[in-house]
Amino acid sequence: MKEYLKKHYPLGLSFWTPVLLMLGYFIYRGFYPFGSSSVLTVDLGQQYVDFFAYFRHTLLHSPSELFYSFSKALGGPMIGEAAYYLLSPFNLLFVFFPGKYLTAGCLLILLLKYGCAGYTFGRLLKNELKLNKWMIPALATSYALMGWMIANQLNMLWLDAPIFLPLIISALYRLLQKKRSLAYVLWLAAMMIINYYMAYMICLFLVLFFAWYQTAYFSGLKKFWSQLYLFISRSLLAVGISAFVLVPTYYSLVTSKGQYTEKSFQSHFEYAPLKMLSKFVIGAFNFEQMPKGFPNLFIGSLALIGVFLYFISLKIKWRPKLAAFLVSVFLWLSLCFEPLDLLWHGMQFPVWYPYRFSFIVSFWMIFLAALALKENQFRLKPHQALICLGIFTAGLSYVYFNSKSFDYVSKQVILFTALFNVLLLLVLTVKKTPLNQRLTPLVIFLLVCFEMLANTTYSLNNISYLTQAEFAGPTKVIAQDQKKLTQLDPGFYRTAQLYSRTKDDGLAHDLKTGSYFSSALEKSIPDFYGQLGQPDGDNYVGYYNGTLISDSLLDMKYLLQAKDKAELVLSSSAKVDLNVTSYRPDTKLYALRAQTAQTRIYQNPYAIGLGYSADKKLKQLKVLYDQPLTYQTNWLNAATGSANTTKYFYAANFNEVVFQNTKKQTNLTGAFFKKTDLAKPAQIIFKFTPETDDPYYLTLGASLDGDSATWYLGSKEYPYYKTFRHTVVLNPTVSGSDDEAVITAKFKKNSLWLENFVLYRMDRSLVEQKLKQLQKNSWQLTKATAHRLTGKIDITKSNQLFATTIPYSKGWQAKVDGKPVKTYKIQDTFVGFDIGQGKHQVTLTFTPPGLYLGIVLSLVSLVLVFTLDIRETKA
Incomplete structure (x- = not known):
C-alpha cells in the first residue's frame, strides 16, 4: 500500500x-x-x-x-x-x-x-x-x-x-x-x-x-x-x-x-480586448x-x-x-x-x-x-x-x-x-x-x-441560490397533484397548470402541462403559442392564459389551480408559497374533482382529445399573429365546418375609465398615454360589470408586458406571466354575480401604449355547442404510450380529415385500419392526414428520424475501429 x-x-x-x-x-x-x-x-x-x-x-x-x-x-x-x-x-x-x-x-x-x-x-x-x-x-x-x-x-x-x-x-x-x-x-x-x-x-x-x-x-x-x-x-x-x-x-x-443560425454578422471586435x-x-x-x-x-x-x-x-x-x-x-x-x-x-x-x-x-x-x-x-x-x-x-x-x-x-x-x-x-x-x-x-x-x-x-459569493425549501416545497405540492390526477384518471390527456415552480414542471412530474423551457425547442411551437395568446420565446412556451376554446381543442382535460392565500390560513400544513402564473376565474365553468391542502383540480368537460374528425377547411387555416381570439375563432370554425362569419367573442365596453396624471382619451385600443407630471405616478382605472353569465377575456399587446405597467385586479396585483412578445389573453372575470370588476394599469415608465387592449365577452353557449360537436367524433384512445397511440374514431361525414394536436414531425407514422397513410402538417404545427367515412382504428407511431441510419453507421464504425485495433496490436 x-x-x-x-x-x-x-x-x-x-x-x-x-x-x-x-x-x-x-x-x-x-x-x-x-x-x-x-x-x-x-x-x-x-x-x-x-x-x-x-x-x-x-x-x-x-x-x-x-x-x-x-x-x-x-x-x-x-x-x-x-x-x-x-x-x-x-x-x-x-x-x-x-x-x-x-x-x-x-x-x-x-x-x-x-x-x-x-x-x-x-x-x-x-x-x-x-x-x-x-x-x-x-x-x-x-x-x-x-x-x-x-x-x-x-x-x-x-x-x-x-x-x-x-x-x-x-x-x-x-x-x-x-x-x-x-x-x-x-x-x-x-x-x-x-x-x-x-x-x-x-x-x-x-x-x-x-x-x-x-x-x-x-x-x-x-x-x-x-x-x-x-x-x-x-x-x-x-x-x-x-x-x-x-x-x-x-x-x-x-x-x-438550427432555425436560429446567424446568416450575417459584422467583422468587428465585440469589446476592447484589454x-x-x-x-x-x-x-x-x-x-x-x-x-x-x-x-x-x-x-x-x-x-x-x-x-x-x-x-x-x-x-x-x-x-x-x-x-x-x-x-x-x-x-x-x-x-x-x-x-x-x-x-x-x-x-x-x-x-x-x-x-x-x-x-x-x-x-x-x-x-x-x-x-x-x-x-x-x-x-x-x-x-x-x-x-x-x-x-x-x-x-x-x-x-x-x-x-x-x-x-x-x-x-x-x-x-x-x-x-x-x-x-x-x-x-x-x-x-x-x-x-x-x-x-x-x-x-x-x-x-x-x-x-x-x-x-x-x-x-x-456574488451569486444567490434557491433555498432548499423553495425547491422542495413546490416540488412536493406538484407531486401530490400528479398522484391525485393519476388516481382520478389514469388515461392520456393534458393538464393546464395555473401555478408553477418552473416551465418544466410538466417534464419533471410527467404532467403534460403544455409549458416548456429548452434550448432545443422546435420553432413551430412558440410560433403557434404566439398565435394562440400564450407567452412564448425562442426557447420557451407557457400555457397559462387558456380559454374554454383553447383548453378544449388542446385536450387540457384538467386544470391545477393554487388556492388563495386567505384560504390557506385555515390549514396548518399549507406553508408553501406557490407561484401563481395565471388568474382563471373561468375555472368555475369546470367541475371541481379533487383538492389537496394547497390546490384544486378541475375537470374540463369539453376536452376533445388528441385527435378528432375535422372539416377539410382546417387545411386552409392561416397564420394570424396578435389576434389570438380571432385565431381561436377561425380554428373552431374551420374544425367544425362553420361559416367564417360565426363569432364567439364580442367586444365589451367599460362602464367607466378613470385617468390619473394622464390625459383622457375616448378610444382606448391603440391609444398612447403620457404622464402629465413626470414627477408623479400615473394610472388608468377600468371598470365594468358583467351583463351576462359568459366569461370575459382581455387582450394585451406585447407593449403591455411587465416592464411597461403593473396591472391590478381590484386591490391585488394581477397574477399573469409578464414576459411575452405577442398579444396575450387574460381572463379577468366570469359572471355569476353583479360585482363590478376593476382593472388598474399603473405606469412603470413615462408613457403607456394600450396595444391591442380590448375586453371581450365569450358566447359560452355557442362555444359549448361547437365543442360538443367535435367531441362526438373524437379519437377514443385504447392504448397510449409516449411513442405509440392507438384508438377508434367514427367519421360521419365525407369531407373530413383526421386532425390532431400532436406537433408535426417526420417521425410520426400513421396507420388507418392497419394500412399506412401519408401525414401532413396542419395549422403550420400539427399532424393531420386524410381519412374516409366510417368507423376506423387509427394508430400513430413515432420513431426518431435518422435513428436507424445512425445505428447502422455506429455499428459499421465500431466494427472498423476494433478491426483496426486488432491489426495495430499485431503490428
Missing part, C-alpha cells in the same frame, strides 16, 4: 484536492444536505434540475420517453434534448436521488466532476508530459478550479467537456506517436455522445492542436501525411460511432436551434457576467507564470513557440472578434453565458505552462521573474485604474491577486538547496490551493 500511494499520490491528489476544496466551500455556504440553501441557481434551478427529474423518471418507469415526450410543451422528440442535457454518465447517479433529494444529487455530481477534471488533466501531465510529484496536483487543481469551471458550475451539462478534453488530447498523443487508434476514437466518440455542443468546440480545438503538434515535432513530409491520415480517418470514425445519437439529433436541430485582463483577477465573476460578460479565463498565478515562461524561455525551441503563438493569437481573437466567436458557437450567438469555449483557452494556457515549467525544472531565473513581475504589474495596473468598468473588481481582490503573483514568483526563484528542493513543490501546491479556493469563494 505504501508503494502504491508513493507511486500514485499525484493522481490521487489531482482528484481529491478539487473535491475537498469545493466540499469545504459547499459546507461553508450551507448547501443541502449541509444546510438550508441549495446549489440551484439560474438555469440549474429553472431548467436543468427538472430535466434530471425527467431523466430519472424515464429510466425507472418509461424508457421510451427518451425518444418522445408529451410533456415537452404539446409533445416533441426528446433525443435532441437528451443529447444536449442528459447523456452524461454522471447523470445515472440521479436514480438514487428522488424528489427533493435531487439537490443533493446535483451537489454530489458537481463534486465528482471537479475531481474528475483534475484527475484527467493530471493523467495527461503524468503520462504524456512526464511531470511528476507535487507539480501534477498543483496544475491539475488550477485546471479543475479554473474560472470557467466555477462560473459554469450552474451549467452542469457542460462540465463533462473539461473532463474529457485531457483524455482526448492524451489519446491523440498515442495515436500520433504509437499509431494506436482505439483510445482516441472512443474518447472522442464518448464526448460527442455526451454533449455534441461542447464536442463541436473540442473538435475545432483538435485541429489547432494537431497543427501545433506537427509544427513542434515535424520530422518529414512522409510522417506528416501519415499522421494527417490517422488524425482525419480516426476522427471520422469517432463521428461514425456516435452517429446513433448525432444523426437523429441533427434532424431534431433542423427544426429547433478588458479581458480583468478576468485574470481573483473573483472576476458575478450575476451580471452571465447574460453578457467577458470570457472566464482565471487559471491562477502558477499557470500564468508558466505561460509567460513558455514564450521567454530559451530552452523551448522557436518552432513550437511560433506555432503556439499563432494558436494563442487565434484563440485570443476568438474571444473578442465576432466572426470567430460565432464560429466556436456553431454560428449562433449564445443566449446568456457568452464565450462558452473559453475552457479550451484555459486548457491551452495551462498545457503550455506545464511544458514550460517542466523544461525549466520549475525554477525561474531572476530576469524571467522580473519579466513576469512586469507583466503582472502592467495588467493589474490597467485593471486597477479602470476598476469602475468592472463591477466584479475591488481593491481587495486586486491586492490578493498581486499577493499570490508575488509569492509564487518568489518561491519559483528561490535558491536551490536540498531542503528547498523538497519543500518548494509542496509550498507551490499549497499556494495554488489557497489561490483557487479564494477565487471560488469570491466568485460564488
Whole structure:
C-alpha cells in the first residue's frame, strides 16, 4: 500500500484536492444536505434540475420517453434534448436521488466532476508530459478550479467537456506517436455522445492542436501525411460511432436551434480586448457576467507564470513557440472578434453565458505552462521573474485604474491577486538547496490551493441560490397533484397548470402541462403559442392564459389551480408559497374533482382529445399573429365546418375609465398615454360589470408586458406571466354575480401604449355547442404510450380529415385500419392526414428520424475501429 500511494499520490491528489476544496466551500455556504440553501441557481434551478427529474423518471418507469415526450410543451422528440442535457454518465447517479433529494444529487455530481477534471488533466501531465510529484496536483487543481469551471458550475451539462478534453488530447498523443487508434476514437466518440455542443468546440480545438503538434515535432513530409491520415480517418470514425445519437439529433436541430443560425454578422471586435485582463483577477465573476460578460479565463498565478515562461524561455525551441503563438493569437481573437466567436458557437450567438469555449483557452494556457515549467525544472531565473513581475504589474495596473468598468473588481481582490503573483514568483526563484528542493513543490501546491479556493469563494459569493425549501416545497405540492390526477384518471390527456415552480414542471412530474423551457425547442411551437395568446420565446412556451376554446381543442382535460392565500390560513400544513402564473376565474365553468391542502383540480368537460374528425377547411387555416381570439375563432370554425362569419367573442365596453396624471382619451385600443407630471405616478382605472353569465377575456399587446405597467385586479396585483412578445389573453372575470370588476394599469415608465387592449365577452353557449360537436367524433384512445397511440374514431361525414394536436414531425407514422397513410402538417404545427367515412382504428407511431441510419453507421464504425485495433496490436 505504501508503494502504491508513493507511486500514485499525484493522481490521487489531482482528484481529491478539487473535491475537498469545493466540499469545504459547499459546507461553508450551507448547501443541502449541509444546510438550508441549495446549489440551484439560474438555469440549474429553472431548467436543468427538472430535466434530471425527467431523466430519472424515464429510466425507472418509461424508457421510451427518451425518444418522445408529451410533456415537452404539446409533445416533441426528446433525443435532441437528451443529447444536449442528459447523456452524461454522471447523470445515472440521479436514480438514487428522488424528489427533493435531487439537490443533493446535483451537489454530489458537481463534486465528482471537479475531481474528475483534475484527475484527467493530471493523467495527461503524468503520462504524456512526464511531470511528476507535487507539480501534477498543483496544475491539475488550477485546471479543475479554473474560472470557467466555477462560473459554469450552474451549467452542469457542460462540465463533462473539461473532463474529457485531457483524455482526448492524451489519446491523440498515442495515436500520433504509437499509431494506436482505439483510445482516441472512443474518447472522442464518448464526448460527442455526451454533449455534441461542447464536442463541436473540442473538435475545432483538435485541429489547432494537431497543427501545433506537427509544427513542434515535424520530422518529414512522409510522417506528416501519415499522421494527417490517422488524425482525419480516426476522427471520422469517432463521428461514425456516435452517429446513433448525432444523426437523429441533427434532424431534431433542423427544426429547433438550427432555425436560429446567424446568416450575417459584422467583422468587428465585440469589446476592447484589454478588458479581458480583468478576468485574470481573483473573483472576476458575478450575476451580471452571465447574460453578457467577458470570457472566464482565471487559471491562477502558477499557470500564468508558466505561460509567460513558455514564450521567454530559451530552452523551448522557436518552432513550437511560433506555432503556439499563432494558436494563442487565434484563440485570443476568438474571444473578442465576432466572426470567430460565432464560429466556436456553431454560428449562433449564445443566449446568456457568452464565450462558452473559453475552457479550451484555459486548457491551452495551462498545457503550455506545464511544458514550460517542466523544461525549466520549475525554477525561474531572476530576469524571467522580473519579466513576469512586469507583466503582472502592467495588467493589474490597467485593471486597477479602470476598476469602475468592472463591477466584479475591488481593491481587495486586486491586492490578493498581486499577493499570490508575488509569492509564487518568489518561491519559483528561490535558491536551490536540498531542503528547498523538497519543500518548494509542496509550498507551490499549497499556494495554488489557497489561490483557487479564494477565487471560488469570491466568485460564488456574488451569486444567490434557491433555498432548499423553495425547491422542495413546490416540488412536493406538484407531486401530490400528479398522484391525485393519476388516481382520478389514469388515461392520456393534458393538464393546464395555473401555478408553477418552473416551465418544466410538466417534464419533471410527467404532467403534460403544455409549458416548456429548452434550448432545443422546435420553432413551430412558440410560433403557434404566439398565435394562440400564450407567452412564448425562442426557447420557451407557457400555457397559462387558456380559454374554454383553447383548453378544449388542446385536450387540457384538467386544470391545477393554487388556492388563495386567505384560504390557506385555515390549514396548518399549507406553508408553501406557490407561484401563481395565471388568474382563471373561468375555472368555475369546470367541475371541481379533487383538492389537496394547497390546490384544486378541475375537470374540463369539453376536452376533445388528441385527435378528432375535422372539416377539410382546417387545411386552409392561416397564420394570424396578435389576434389570438380571432385565431381561436377561425380554428373552431374551420374544425367544425362553420361559416367564417360565426363569432364567439364580442367586444365589451367599460362602464367607466378613470385617468390619473394622464390625459383622457375616448378610444382606448391603440391609444398612447403620457404622464402629465413626470414627477408623479400615473394610472388608468377600468371598470365594468358583467351583463351576462359568459366569461370575459382581455387582450394585451406585447407593449403591455411587465416592464411597461403593473396591472391590478381590484386591490391585488394581477397574477399573469409578464414576459411575452405577442398579444396575450387574460381572463379577468366570469359572471355569476353583479360585482363590478376593476382593472388598474399603473405606469412603470413615462408613457403607456394600450396595444391591442380590448375586453371581450365569450358566447359560452355557442362555444359549448361547437365543442360538443367535435367531441362526438373524437379519437377514443385504447392504448397510449409516449411513442405509440392507438384508438377508434367514427367519421360521419365525407369531407373530413383526421386532425390532431400532436406537433408535426417526420417521425410520426400513421396507420388507418392497419394500412399506412401519408401525414401532413396542419395549422403550420400539427399532424393531420386524410381519412374516409366510417368507423376506423387509427394508430400513430413515432420513431426518431435518422435513428436507424445512425445505428447502422455506429455499428459499421465500431466494427472498423476494433478491426483496426486488432491489426495495430499485431503490428
